[in-house]
Amino acid sequence: MSARLLDGQALAARMQQEIRPQVAEFTRRRGRPPGLAIVLVGQDPASEVYVGHKLKAGTEIGFRADLNRLPETATLDETLALVQRLNREEVYDGILVQSPLPKSMGAGAGITVFDAIDPSKDVDGLTAVNVGKLVQNRAALISCTPAGIIELLERERIPIAGQRAVVIGRSDIVGKPMALLLLQRDATVTICHSKTPNLAEVCREADILVAAVGRAAMVTTDFVKPGAVVIDVGVNRVSDRPTVELLYPKGHRRRAVFEKNGSLLVGDVHPAVAELASALTPVPGGVGPLTITMLMMNTLRAAHARVAR
Amino acid sequence: MSARLLDGQALAARMQQEIRPQVAEFTRRRGRPPGLAIVLVGQDPASEVYVGHKLKAGTEIGFRADLNRLPETATLDETLALVQRLNREEVYDGILVQSPLPKSMGAGAGITVFDAIDPSKDVDGLTAVNVGKLVQNRAALISCTPAGIIELLERERIPIAGQRAVVIGRSDIVGKPMALLLLQRDATVTICHSKTPNLAEVCREADILVAAVGRAAMVTTDFVKPGAVVIDVGVNRVSDRPTVELLYPKGHRRRAVFEKNGSLLVGDVHPAVAELASALTPVPGGVGPLTITMLMMNTLRAAHARVAR
Numbered sequence: 297m298s299a300r301l302l303d304g305q306a307l308a309a310r311m312q313q314e315i316r317p318q319v320a321e322f323t324r325r326r327g328r329p330p331g332l333a334i335v336l337v338g339q340d341p342a343s344e345v346y347v348g349h350k351l352k353a354g355t356e357i358g359f360r361a362d363l364n365r366l367p368e369t370a371t372l373d374e375t376l377a378l379v380q381r382l383n384r385e386e387v388y389d390g391i392l393v394q395s396p397l398p399k400s401m402g403a404g405a406g407i408t409v410f411d412a413i414d415p416s417k418d419v420d421g422l423t424a425v426n427v428g429k430l431v432q433n434r435a436a437l438i439s440c441t442p443a444g445i446i447e448l449l450e451r452e453r454i455p456i457a458g459q460r461a462v463v464i465g466r467s468d469i470v471g472k473p474m475a476l477l478l479l480q481r482d483a484t485v486t487i488c489h490s491k492t493p494n495l496a497e498v499c500r501e502a503d504i505l506v507a508a509v510g511r512a513a514m515v516t517t518d519f520v521k522p523g524a525v526v527i528d529v530g531v532n533r534v535s536d537r538p539t540v541e542l543l544y545p546k547g548h549r550r551r552a553v554f555e556k557n558g559s560l561l562v563g564d565v566h567p568a569v570a571e572l573a574s575a576l577t578p579v580p581g582g583v584g585p586l587t588i589t590m591l592m593m594n595t596l597r598a599a600h601a602r603v604a605r
Numbered sequence: 606m607s608a609r610l611l612d613g614q615a616l617a618a619r620m621q622q623e624i625r626p627q628v629a630e631f632t633r634r635r636g637r638p639p640g641l642a643i644v645l646v647g648q649d650p651a652s653e654v655y656v657g658h659k660l661k662a663g664t665e666i667g668f669r670a671d672l673n674r675l676p677e678t679a680t681l682d683e684t685l686a687l688v689q690r691l692n693r694e695e696v697y698d699g700i701l702v703q704s705p706l707p708k709s710m711g712a713g714a715g716i717t718v719f720d721a722i723d724p725s726k727d728v729d730g731l732t733a734v735n736v737g738k739l740v741q742n743r744a745a746l747i748s749c750t751p752a753g754i755i756e757l758l759e760r761e762r763i764p765i766a767g768q769r770a771v772v773i774g775r776s777d778i779v780g781k782p783m784a785l786l787l788l789q790r791d792a793t794v795t796i797c798h799s800k801t802p803n804l805a806e807v808c809r810e811a812d813i814l815v816a817a818v819g820r821a822a823m824v825t826t827d828f829v830k831p832g833a834v835v836i837d838v839g840v841n842r843v844s845d846r847p848t849v850e851l852l853y854p855k856g857h858r859r860r861a862v863f864e865k866n867g868s869l870l871v872g873d874v875h876p877a878v879a880e881l882a883s884a885l886t887p888v889p890g891g892v893g894p895l896t897i898t899m900l901m902m903n904t905l906r907a908a909h910a911r912v913a914r
Contacts, residue, residue: 424737491791
């Protein structure tokens with residue numbers, strides 16, 4: 297295996313150490329910690345895990361991090377009312393509504409709820425005004441996953457300017473903001489998606505390849521130019537043995553993890569890409585921990601901006 | 606010459622015929638025509654020409670189209686006050702602040718003034734909230750030039766989905782919204798810019814190439830894959846004879862235009878590209894007239910949306 301592993305876990309820990317004294321200083325000056333309110337509607341198991349990580353990280357660093365639960369049966373109006381109450385509460389600098397909302401709430405519910413968040417508290421960077429400011433290179437609060445990837449690339453001294461970057465996936469929360477952030481840093485950026493013909497061929501143009509498709513191990517070696525930097529945003533739970541055995545050779549440590557847990561988190565990038573890429577983010581332990589850390593950075597940033605007003 | 610010329614002038618005229626009865630119907634129902642307020646600060650000669658075209662087109666179609674002038678010496682505060690007054694005036698459904706603002710107003714003046722426009726009257730699609738909604742595929746008011754190009758491609762039945770599109774230029778008003786609109790229509794989109802190495806090579810990947818760089822005839826034949834569709838957004842005034850003679854062979858009708866006027870409007874695309882492309886927008890008479898027509902479409906759309914509230 298030739299690729300340097302980009303250790304998001306270690307960087308996240310380092311960044312959290314950097315944030316900690318700033319959080320303490322804010323708390324000392326203001327007589328309260330910076331506050332994050334998380335809204336969780338229903339009991340989606342993956343969401344429970346994510347929210348748990350966010351609360352734990354926040355609390356450990358010194359934030360006030362509160363969970364606001366609504367039942368699976370909550371209406372859109374009830375969810376909006378909760379967001380509006382949190383908008384008004386001075387103790388909260390950031391509000392995060394965990395996706396996805398229950399299907400029963402309707403197709404456009406997510407965007408309606410995000411729109412209700414006060415943009416100055418929008419630590420997920422999902423309100424229209426914050427997305428627009430991102431396009432115009434003047435956003436204060438940027439979607440956490442792409443912001444974390446930029447942080448990782450920059451701290452690992454991976455050049456972006458003048459490079460060809462290919463982003464697979466065009467979601468509002470990862471693909472599109474990722475492309476915009478890479479473009480701002482003078483990469484030549486291509487956005488691919490499910491309707492892209494010859495996807496592997498297009499991806500092979502990339503010096504920096506960001507995979508955000510949500511399909512386990514879909515990005516195989518034929519997607520990757522030798523020496524490319526590959527960022528794996530996918531977190532896919534694989535629970536069938538044949539797939540695991542196909543992905544990892546006998547004796548691989550990840551097989552043991554599978555035996556122990558009965559399932560395995562697998563990224564969008566096939567393990568064999570490690571032989572070809574110059575650098576690669578692992579799953580787990582790559583992009584994920586950075587996303588949570590950027591959420592904390594955004595909350596602190598929002599807190600500073602709010603008290604400065 | 607092999608490329609089919611995409612006649613923006615003719616399409617613009619056809620679209621204006623389509624809008625006319627809708628404008629008349631609005632006027633009849635509401636007792637007033639849809640209204641467009643244009644703000645022009647200073648006396649930039651190109652701006653005077655553009656504004657003149659917009660006023661003329663608007664009036665001809667049946668809009669109320671008023672010019673609000675401020676002197677070159679106007680302050681940012683005076684400009685903001687004018688915009689805020691226009692926001693409040695019921696007779697105006699659309700507000701357009703002509704770019705560029707005088708340099709004396711400072712670097713960030715443009716964005717500050719655009720931000721002051723009521724998003725429901727933002728017929729240039731430049732406020733942060735409208736740009737954010739464009740990213741999220743739910744914009745009502747979209748930047749006129751890229752919207753006009755999409756209209757042209759669709760009416761000329763040029764396929765977009767599954768095609769590779771390359772946009773040269775990453776401005777807020779053309780390049781970035783153009784890329785987003787092509788992406789929404791399932792193109793695989795690459796954005797190039799001044800820092801892109803091997804620009805010609807990247808552009809040769811394009812099935813649809815959009816040039817928005819602002820440099821006369823920069824996009825030469827080596828930027829173009831044979832059979833590509835080429836959209837020329839550039840409008841560059843060329844007044845030196847050697848350049849004109851280099852671009853157009855002896856006896857070419859454009860040489861006569863140059864002799865008559867002492868200058869020539871030249872696009873970003875070199876005339877020789879017409880031998881190679883399958884379709885091409887001329888300059889003048891391509892994208893320009895569509896931009897103005899889309900401004901009228903946006904004003905009518907804003908008028909309908911405002912009275913529906």
